[in-house]
Amino acid sequence: MRVRVATTALGITAAALLAVPACSTDTTGTEHRTTSSRTGKPTEAAQESAALSSAALESRLLDERDLGSGYLPKPERPAQHDDVTVIGCPALSELGADAATGGTLAFPHKAGADFTYGGSSSEISEELYSDSVKKLSDGIDRIFDAMTRCPTYQVVAGGTPVDVTSQKLPAPHGLGDEQWSQLLTFSAGGRSTVVKQTAIRDDSLLLIVSGSPALVDRHLDKALTKATAAG
Secondary structure, eight states: OOOOSOSSHHHHTTHHHHOOOOOOSSOOOOOOOOSOOOSOOOOTTSOOOOOOOHHHHHTTSOOHHHHOTTEEEOOOOOOOOOOEEEESOHHHHHHHHHHHTTOTTSOSEEEEEEEEETTSSOEEEEEEEEOOHHHHHHHHHHHHHHHHHSSEEEEEETTEEEEEEEEEOOOOTTSSSEEEEEEEEEEETTEEEEEEEEEEEETTEEEEEEESHHHHHHHHHHHHHHHTOOO
């Protein structure tokens, strides 16, 4: 598992669940279905595009030119293998244990980028995944469902306890095929961080934008447009 305490939403808890890049405790972001504004569960018969490679996903991430002035890339986070324990949320505990052993939630094709803004503690993270429609839909839905089933719980990552509260938000209608959104508050060491996380599945691509709520709202449309652009 790659876990650091934590700013991107799927960071602290879902790093253990989806094996997504985690985050740091500074700022601003990876299972009761939070905000799914779903157009219907995808079926095996539905036509879908082939999964994109990690290299192709990398080219579809936002960069400093897309974000505008004041944004700086964060250094790549070193891989860590700390134990992660979820306290007070059995649904998350089960999902975390599955992912920790290389379970089916670890999507094979992925890319991510993290940025700070204006020299402050505000951050924004973007993650892209590609797989079959069914695997993406089922995987992310299970994570959001588990995370919001327990509105308060605690995550212990590498010996550091972090209190987490989750609140479902209205999903952004009209974007992609399925949408989820939530607001998370991480509290550790006397500090609290509020993180908004929105996930959008468009065909065989999954976009997750996490971080300062204002920055997520500002760049979500732009991130989806670039991620789903052909070629």
